[in-house]
């Protein structure tokens with residue numbers, strides 16, 4: 095499907111990433127079918143979109159009068175039959191292979207032939223996901239960053255099966271969203287997590303070995319390397335459980351011990367100290 099033919103975009107999953115993805119498509123003028131399994135997840139997603147749009151109005155990024163129009167372009171639904179009207183689809187359901195495979199197979203059977211199906215996976219092989227569908231050439235990774243309305247990057251990941259038209263259309267679509275697409279080929283962790291996670295892991299080793307405190311490690315990276323956030327603050331923001339899961343993907347995918355997750359990370363996860371979302375990780379949150 096060509097870029098100009100894309101008017102309606104389906105987003106599967108209205109969670110952290112899905113509502114952000116729906117937000118940026120609707121803001122760019124696309125009609126969005128936002129699908130989740132339960133009305134309360136849709137309500138929560140729409141509430142988040144509304145709050146984030148208010149923030150954009152305050153910052154002068156969006157005219158106050160445009161907010162209702164953006165919200166009006168999003169059709170939040172539990173009815174998956176609506177996928178049949180989509181011209182492009184992005185999957186953003188939880189990072190579990192079995193769940194992704196079943197959601198993608200279902201979407202594949204409902205979407206019209208030729209419609210591109212993208213996954214926002216952060217660590218699962220895009221090639222494996224593509225192979226589960228009957229449209230592997232029209233399958234691609236579209237890795238948005240959190241929070242989606244704020245972060246400019248989209249890592250666009252080609253599965254080995256992805257054809258050139260699918261790739262070119264996806265890149266052009268990211269530009270329509272005023273995002274900066276960066277191309278990568280499918281490999282464990284793509285570029286973002288392959289580079290980021292070993293840094294977070296090494297920072298955790300520094301704390302575990304008593305080289306420095308979490309605050310000190312973060313300060314070194316912020317003031318010395320000009321990172322806006324220290325690696326451990328960032329790990330708390332991402333979720334320490336998510337970090338361990340991604341490190342395990344890298345470790346398994348490459349079979350290289352340099353990706354083994356730091357025992358301190360595993361210990362914090364075992365304690366339920368998952369970072370910001372649980373109120374405690376490397377830091378305590380009110």
Ligand SMILES: NC(=O)c1ccc[n+]([C@@H]2O[C@H](COP(=O)([O-])OP(=O)(O)OC[C@H]3O[C@@H](n4cnc5c(N)ncnc54)[C@H](O)[C@@H]3O)[C@@H](O)[C@H]2O)c1
Pocket residue numbers: 106107108109110111112129130131132135186187188189197214215216217237238239240332
């Ligand atoms: N959170 C991040 O920082 C981040 C960053 C980049 C990529 N990702 C990736 O994005 C994806 C989604 O992550 P998230 O953090 O938004 O998860 P989340 O748990 O916040 O949201 C997932 C949503 O999917 C819904 N869902 C479950 N089954 C479904 C189904 N069958 N059909 C439709 N919806 C269904 C859930 O109800 C939930 O609302 C994952 O693949 C994750 O790895 C996450």
